[in-house]
Amino acid sequence: MTDVPIQMQQGTANERFRSGSPLFDLLSRGGLAIAILAVLIYGSLASPVFFTAGNFVNVLTSMAIVGIVVVGMTFVLVVGGLADLSVPATIACGAILSLALQPVIGPVPAFAAAIALAGFCGLMSGLLIGYVGINPIVATLGVGTIVLGIVQAAVGGVIVYGTNPDTAALVKSRLFGIPAIVLIFMAVAVVGHFALSRSYWGRWTIATGGNYAAAEASAVPVRAVKAGAFVITGLCAGLSGALLGLTLQSARPLVGTGYEFSAITAVVVGGVSIMGGFGSVPRAIAGLVFVQLLTNVMVLQGVRTPVQGFALGLLIAIAVALDVALRRRAGGAL
Amino acid sequence: MTVLVRLVRYRVAVILGLTLLIASLTVSGFPSVTTLGLGLDRSATIGIIAIGMTVLLIARQIDLSVGSTFALAGITAIMLQPVIGIWPAALAGVLAGAAAGAFNGLLSVVFKVNALVATLATMLIFRSVAHWLTDSQPVPGTDIMLSLALSTVHLEIFTLRSALFVGSILLLHFWLTRTVAGRNLFAVGSNADAAEASGIAPGRTVFLAFVFAGTLAGVAGVLQSLTTNTGSPVFGAELIVTVIAAVVVGGTRIEGGRGSALGTLGGVLTIAALTTAMEFESVPAYIQQVVVGLILILLVVLDRTVRPGPRTHAAAGVPG
Numbered sequence: 001m002t003d004v005p006i007q008m009q010q011g012t013a014n015e016r017f018r019s020g021s022p023l024f025d026l027l028s029r030g031g032l033a034i035a036i037l038a039v040l041i042y043g044s045l046a047s048p049v050f051f052t053a054g055n056f057v058n059v060l061t062s063m064a065i066v067g068i069v070v071v072g073m074t075f076v077l078v079v080g081g082l083a084d085l086s087v088p089a090t091i092a093c094g095a096i097l098s099l100a101l102q103p104v105i106g107p108v109p110a111f112a113a114a115i116a117l118a119g120f121c122g123l124m125s126g127l128l129i130g131y132v133g134i135n136p137i138v139a140t141l142g143v144g145t146i147v148l149g150i151v152q153a154a155v156g157g158v159i160v161y162g163t164n165p166d167t168a169a170l171v172k173s174r175l176f177g178i179p180a181i182v183l184i185f186m187a188v189a190v191v192g193h194f195a196l197s198r199s200y201w202g203r204w205t206i207a208t209g210g211n212y213a214a215a216e217a218s219a220v221p222v223r224a225v226k227a228g229a230f231v232i233t234g235l236c237a238g239l240s241g242a243l244l245g246l247t248l249q250s251a252r253p254l255v256g257t258g259y260e261f262s263a264i265t266a267v268v269v270g271g272v273s274i275m276g277g278f279g280s281v282p283r284a285i286a287g288l289v290f291v292q293l294l295t296n297v298m299v300l301q302g303v304r305t306p307v308q309g310f311a312l313g314l315l316i317a318i319a320v321a322l323d324v325a326l327r328r329r330a331g332g333a334l
Numbered sequence: 335m336t337v338l339v340r341l342v343r344y345r346v347a348v349i350l351g352l353t354l355l356i357a358s359l360t361v362s363g364f365p366s367v368t369t370l371g372l373g374l375d376r377s378a379t380i381g382i383i384a385i386g387m388t389v390l391l392i393a394r395q396i397d398l399s400v401g402s403t404f405a406l407a408g409i410t411a412i413m414l415q416p417v418i419g420i421w422p423a424a425l426a427g428v429l430a431g432a433a434a435g436a437f438n439g440l441l442s443v444v445f446k447v448n449a450l451v452a453t454l455a456t457m458l459i460f461r462s463v464a465h466w467l468t469d470s471q472p473v474p475g476t477d478i479m480l481s482l483a484l485s486t487v488h489l490e491i492f493t494l495r496s497a498l499f500v501g502s503i504l505l506l507h508f509w510l511t512r513t514v515a516g517r518n519l520f521a522v523g524s525n526a527d528a529a530e531a532s533g534i535a536p537g538r539t540v541f542l543a544f545v546f547a548g549t550l551a552g553v554a555g556v557l558q559s560l561t562t563n564t565g566s567p568v569f570g571a572e573l574i575v576t577v578i579a580a581v582v583v584g585g586t587r588i589e590g591g592r593g594s595a596l597g598t599l600g601g602v603l604t605i606a607a608l609t610t611a612m613e614f615e616s617v618p619a620y621i622q623q624v625v626v627g628l629i630l631i632l633l634v635v636l637d638r639t640v641r642p643g644p645r646t647h648a649a650a651g652v653p654g
Contacts, residue, residue: 082450134634135588137396137450141575142634145627152620253620261454274448306465313458320452321445 031322032271032286039293047300055296057179063292064185065240065247066262067285071192072236073263074284075229078196080209080276082136083264084233086125086144090118091256093151094241099160099251107167111246115238121147122234126227140230152253162249171246181243188236193281205229210277265312266291269319291315345633346584346600353604357611364614371487374496377606381499381599382554383573384580385506386435386547388598391581392510393543394523394590397438398453400551400577402460404570407431407552408559409464415476424556431552432545434460439544443537464567472566481563495557500599502550507595519543524591579630580605585637604629 043050069087076084094114101110121143128139162168173180196202204225207215216222237256245251270287272279291312298308341348358365383400390397411427418426434456441452475481484494492500510516518539521529526536559565578588584601586593605626612622 128631128635132635132638134631134638138578138582138588138630138634141578142627142631145575145579145623146631149620149622149624149627153618153624157618157620261458264451264454268451274451304466306462306470309458309462310466313455313462316455316458317441317445317447317452320447320455321441324446 031326032269032283032290036286036290036293039290039297043293043297043300046297050297050300053177055300057177057182059292059296060182061179063288064179064181065244066259066266067185067288068188068236068240068243069233069259069263070266070284070288071188071281072229072233073260073267074192074272074279074281075196075205075232076136077264077267077272077274078209078276078279079205079226079229080212081129081226081229082274083260084122084125084140084230084237085137085260086121086140086147087233087237087260087263088254088256088258089144089148089151090121090234090237091241091244091259092148092251092253093118093121094238094243095245095248095251095255096151096155096160096241096253098242098245099162099249100155102163102167107164111167111242114242114245115235118238118241119231119235122231122237123227125234126230129230130223130225130227136230148253157253159250159252160245162246165249167246168249171243181247184239184243188239189281189285192232196281201225201228206277208276262291265316268316271319271323273323274320345636346597346604349583349629349633350600350604350607353607353611357607357614361611361614364611367491369610371491371493371496373603373606373610374491374500375485375493376610377602378493378495378499379554379558380573380576380580380605381602382495382502382557383551383577384584384598384602385499385502385595386550387577387581388506388584388586388593388595389519389543390547391586391588392519392523392590392593393540394526395442395449395540395543396453396578396588397435397544397547397551398450398574399434399438399457399460400547401570401573402457402464403431403434403548403551404555404558404573405464405565405567406434406460407555408569409467409473409565409567411556412473412475412559412563412565413467420475420477420480420560424560427556427559428549428552431555432549434552435545435548436541438548439541442544443541461567461571468565468567470567472564475560475563475565478563481561484557484561495554495561498553498557499602503595503599506598510593510595520591576605576626579626583630583633587637 040051049055069091073084073087076082097114097117098111101113104110105113124147125136125140125143128134128143129136171180175183194202196205204215204220204222205228207218207220208222208225212222215225237259240259241251241256244255248255266288267279267284268274268287269291270279270284272284272287294315295308295312298311303311354365363369383404387397387400407427407430409427410430411424414423414426417423438449438453438456441447441456442449445452447455487493488497510519518529518534521532521534522536522539529539530536555570558569580601581593581598582588582601583604584594584597584599586597608625608629609622612625
């Protein structure tokens with residue numbers, strides 16, 4: 001992950017973020033890599049089990065589920081869509097449907113249907129935000145509430161259990177010692193990275209987030225691009241939820257609570273601007289790696305849970321305040 | 335078309351009226367003073383927080399941390415009771431809410447962190463502090479009789495907190511429509527640069543709006559803790575969605591510069607009437623969510639697609 005800043009340099013040209021001073025430049029570009037390195041060194045010195053393959057596999061597994069959401073959420077922030085707060089609902093949709101539909105249509109179609117429906121929820125939010133012009137916070141809160149209610153009503157408001165142990169075994173299986181979930185996450189991240197940095201769609205996404213009016217004038221289909229970001233997040237959260245459901249072999253309606261904030265935390269700590277127009281998937285994932293490693297070190301050191309939450313909250317505030325200070329960009333307004 | 339425009343302008347009043355009418359016809363025992371008082375009392379918590387949120391949204395800011403502030407203020411008020419007495423402790427709880435709001439304002443104004451991100455961070459921080467202080471256990475208060483006294487119904491309708499809610503919203507209406515400070519708030523929300531050029535200090539206005547929202551979340555939290563005689567770190571975890579829904583249903587725009595106190599009153603009452611009526615009919619909680627979500631989406635879509643012409647904030651003073 002130390003090559004993140006280099007990828008940033010190759011990515012979209014962001015001349016406007018240069019502040020002139022070489023020290024500020026270094027801090028702004030390499031700050032996260034330095035921070036990750038610092039956590040790695042501190043963790044290795046402080047705990048004998050930190051720098052072991054087993055621990056890293058644990059960290060990777062725990063970040064895979066939220067990591068898939070992070071990839072989608074990056075698109076939402078970059079396109080200037082603030083945040084997708086319907087993620088808990090779409091995760092629950094993926095988890096509940098992938099288990100509940102198993103006896104009816106078989107495990108693989110159930111998996112696909114769960115993701116497709118979560119994508120459809122994303123499409124609903126996307127249409128409201130991109131085409132009707134509703135504020136993303138309100139739209140995703142509303143759609144999320146409705147979707148969660150409908151999914152619960154569909155299964156009668158109870159916890160759903162898996163009926164097919166083979167699928168659980170498949171999700172928990174390992175290839176070369178790496179859990180299947182981690183491989184899926186990596187595949188999603190690679191696809192997301194190339195889609196955002198190398199494809200027309202990605203360039204349109206960055207252009208729309210950077211300057212909506214200019215992008216529209218340059219014949220970028222801004223409405224579709226904006227809606228598309230929420231479809232992508234819906235699909236990602238659906239996939240994440242389906243994998244979570246298969247891993248746990250049970251799904252309750254509130255299974256996705258908190259994932260939206262974890263994903264936003266990772267993306268923001270990674271330095272993706274919430275004002276839109278700037279950011280990349282590797283950056284967001286570097287943010288996720290930092291947060292996960294820090295949490296891991298705190299757990300290994302026996303830090304109490306409330307203190308961990310406190311540290312994490314402070315971290316978001318400091319990371320963003322520092323980012324604003326280093327870039328000398330005016331922010332503050334919603 | 336003009337009928338439609340009129341319907342859209344007074345949509346909150348229309349929906350509230352429809353809800354009350356349908357509920358009175360179909361739900362037995364709904365149209366009574368007791369139900370009204372009950373509905374008012376349960377909407378008071380949401381309502382008091384919604385007052386602060388209305389001011390913040392008009393100033394083009396948002397506070398996601400109100401639920402955590404709510405819990406923190408309540409815990410402060412309960413935990414200090416044995417040390418400094420009940421009323422000083424309650425005051426300390428409200429001050430804790432104000433301090434939380436000031437911290438949000440500091441992050442947002444001085445450090446220029448986007449309000450959404452800043453209050454997301456403080457939501458985690460305040461909630462963690464609440465768990466930290468209480469060891470994640472609910473804390474009992476010292477005087478159980480006080481909670482009974484607070485729940486007493488006066489004039490057959492009002493409890494202390496519902497009276498406080500209705501009184502504050504009328505004050506807010508007066509403040510937003512009749513005072514210079516209220517008008518400045520709308521100016522800052524619609525165009526901060528233009529407001530600054532006209533001699534208003536947007537930073538100070540926004541900071542005070544955050545303190546105001548924190549204080550009111552604190553008041554709501556202290557009242558909740560005194561009424562239940564408990565301080566709990568999990569209080570208010572789900573409040574934020576309902577509060578934002580109530581304010582937005584009331585016609586306040588999340589993009590800033592537009593909103594009204596009476597609209598928020600309408601939004602809060604609509605959601606309270608809906609949930610009370612549905613609970614009378616034992617509709618499952620998840621169906622209630624779907625209804626509230628649909629009304630939220632329907633109203634904002636109507637707001638975007640049918641434009642009742644340009645409106646100043648003075649015109650927005652009526653519910654709608």
